[in-house]
Amino acid sequence: MGAAYNNGMREEYTQDQITTGEWVRQLANTSWRGWNAFYHTTRWQAKRKDILRRDRKQCRMCRDKGRYTPATTVHHLKHLREYPELALTDDNLISLCSECHEIVHPEKHQCKGFMNEERW
Numbered sequence: 774m775g776a777a778y779n780n781g782m783r784e785e786y787t788q789d790q791i792t793t794g795e796w797v798r799q800l801a802n803t804s805w806r807g808w809n810a811f812y813h814t815t816r817w818q819a820k821r822k823d824i825l826r827r828d829r830k831q832c833r834m835c836r837d838k839g840r841y842t843p844a845t846t847v848h849h850l851k852h853l854r855e856y857p858e859l860a861l862t863d864d865n866l867i868s869l870c871s872e873c874h875e876i877v878h879p880e881k882h883q884c885k886g887f888m889n890e891e892r893w
């Protein structure tokens with residue numbers, strides 16, 4: 774019975790695994806979703822809401838240019854794969870509209886799936 778739980782939805786990690794980002798890596802390695810599995814965790818969903826609230830649901834890059842655009846995405850300034858230890862660090866997260874998100878991800882055009890997941 775117990776083994777059935779090992780499906781990537783399990784979110785019990787040690788404090789150590791969380792601070793080192795090891796839990797994100799482990800999740801990516803064990804889930805069929807790979808790195809996208811992170812975006813489906815309740816931990817990320819809660820953090821994402823926090824960041825949108827912090828940025829008043831406005832795109833930060835547009836705001837820097839004096840424009841007000843609703844944010845649709847919370848972006849990792851240092852990418853998740855290279856810095857999983859910063860996965861949930863406020864300073865590494867920024868609310869963006871989809872247009873600005875395209876600008877910061879020139880690799881998007883080769884990898885649409887990744888982008889769609891980060892939006893959620």
Ligand SMILES: [Zn+2]
Binds near residue numbers: 871
């Ligand atoms: Zn924008």
Ligand SMILES: [Zn+2]
Binds near residue numbers: 847848849874878891
């Ligand atoms: Zn991004």
